[in-house]
Amino acid sequence: MKTKIIHILHAVGGVDVSLRLILANIDSEKFDSIVIHGDSDNNEPFLNDKSIPVKNYPISIIRDIKPVKDYKAIATANKIIKSEAPALIHAHSAKGGVIGKIVGKMNNIPVLHTPQAYSFLSAESKLKKNVFLGLEKFLSRWNNKILASSNSEKNRALNEVGYNKERVLLFNNCINAITEIPNLSIEKTWPDEYICSVGRPSFQKNIELMIEVLRELKEKKPNIHLVLMGVGYHAPNLEQVKSLISKYNLDSNITLLEWTKREDIFNIIKNSKIYISTARYEGLPYSVIEALALGKACVVSDADGNRDLIVENKNGFVIKEENSSQFSKAILELLEDDNKRELFEENSLKLFNEYFNIRNTIHTLESIYKTETEKKS
Numbered sequence: 001m002k003t004k005i006i007h008i009l010h011a012v013g014g015v016d017v018s019l020r021l022i023l024a025n026i027d028s029e030k031f032d033s034i035v036i037h038g039d040s041d042n043n044e045p046f047l048n049d050k051s052i053p054v055k056n057y058p059i060s061i062i063r064d065i066k067p068v069k070d071y072k073a074i075a076t077a078n079k080i081i082k083s084e085a086p087a088l089i090h091a092h093s094a095k096g097g098v099i100g101k102i103v104g105k106m107n108n109i110p111v112l113h114t115p116q117a118y119s120f121l122s123a124e125s126k127l128k129k130n131v132f133l134g135l136e137k138f139l140s141r142w143n144n145k146i147l148a149s150s151n152s153e154k155n156r157a158l159n160e161v162g163y164n165k166e167r168v169l170l171f172n173n174c175i176n177a178i179t180e181i182p183n184l185s186i187e188k189t190w191p192d193e194y195i196c197s198v199g200r201p202s203f204q205k206n207i208e209l210m211i212e213v214l215r216e217l218k219e220k221k222p223n224i225h226l227v228l229m230g231v232g233y234h235a236p237n238l239e240q241v242k243s244l245i246s247k248y249n250l251d252s253n254i255t256l257l258e259w260t261k262r263e264d265i266f267n268i269i270k271n272s273k274i275y276i277s278t279a280r281y282e283g284l285p286y287s288v289i290e291a292l293a294l295g296k297a298c299v300v301s302d303a304d305g306n307r308d309l310i311v312e313n314k315n316g317f318v319i320k321e322e323n324s325s326q327f328s329k330a331i332l333e334l335l336e337d338d339n340k341r342e343l344f345e346e347n348s349l350k351l352f353n354e355y356f357n358i359r360n361t362i363h364t365l366e367s368i369y370k371t372e373t374e375k376k377s
Contacts, residue, residue, distance in 0.1 A: 009092035011041035094119035111144035116283035150284035152304035173284035174358035198287035201237035216328040232258025297344035
């Protein structure tokens with residue numbers, strides 16, 4: 001008999017990618033997957049390992065806190081849970097976690113919550129951070145466990161939210177190996193030698209720091225060029241970033257790509273010299289995992305997620321305290337030392353295959369699902 005798992009989430013960005021990868025790789029002969037997601041989310045069908053659409057329920061799940069809509073989402077999700085009677089709820093993202101934990105409590109169903117970067121990390125004010133953290137602490141008292149997407153996220157659950165170690169599990173975000181890279185479907189308007197990143201201009205991605213790093217790099221390497229992808233999706237800081245680019249006279253040193261296909265992103269990363277990230281926090285970032293899968297040396301900020309993927313002086317450099325000078329120095333070192341960069345590239349691919357290739361790790365998630373549902377019965 002199959003084990004029924006209901007996933008609850010706001011299916012956008014990395015959260016959406018994570019669930020689709022799980023559904024496409026988990027054994028559908030053993031697990032019956034159902035998805036409850038936001039009605040304004042990505043409307044592509046959710047497919048299982050046989051490329052068959054799984055049952056899904058679009059409801060009013062949104063990113064922001066809206067009491068009326070949130071109440072409606074909880075009430076609707078509760079009706080679905082009562083009707084479907086799953087063995088386990090797997091909640092993804094902050095909002096999915098709140099809804100999942102509440103309906104799990106109402107129906108006495110075990111809940112696994114994968115935050116994909118805790119919401120309190122996104123708070124720009126101390127008050128907002130305390131509210132979000134307080135909510136996580138309150139909900140942690142109920143019958144749920146954290147299924148962290150990275151070791152850093154696991155440590156946050158233990159040390160800040162207050163879960164005990166028996167209630168915190170780990171399943172790293174993972175992807176399929178990238179075996180085919182088609183030609184670009186867009187015009188190439190940047191030079192052949194470049195560094196790259198994926199990141200929407202926002203508090204989280206801290207692209208302003210990236211522009212500062214680029215300014216310092218230009219002083220030593222005037223022809224340095226950065227290709228920044230993903231700037232068109234929910235980019236609240238885009239105007240500030242454009243203003244900095246203009247202020248520092250970097251227009252000829254940066255290409256901003258608002259949107260392009262996933263295959264184009266792979267092509268751009270594969271042909272770049274180095275992948276960089278200046279993020280303030282992550283869950284376990286798919287763009288950096290993809291850089292590992294494509295065999296890239298990386299220079300990244302010392303943020304949750306980044307530090308779980310890049311091993312200092314093995315497959316890249318991890319820069320502490322938003323130090324732009326150290327960032328630019330590390331990038332220059334790899335651009336000028338082909339032997340070191342190529343060694344880092346080899347190590348990235350090895351680390352990917354060992355820890356972040358979902359074909360090699362999906363059995364871990366299947367085992368967690370099996371263990372948690374057997375405890376209930």
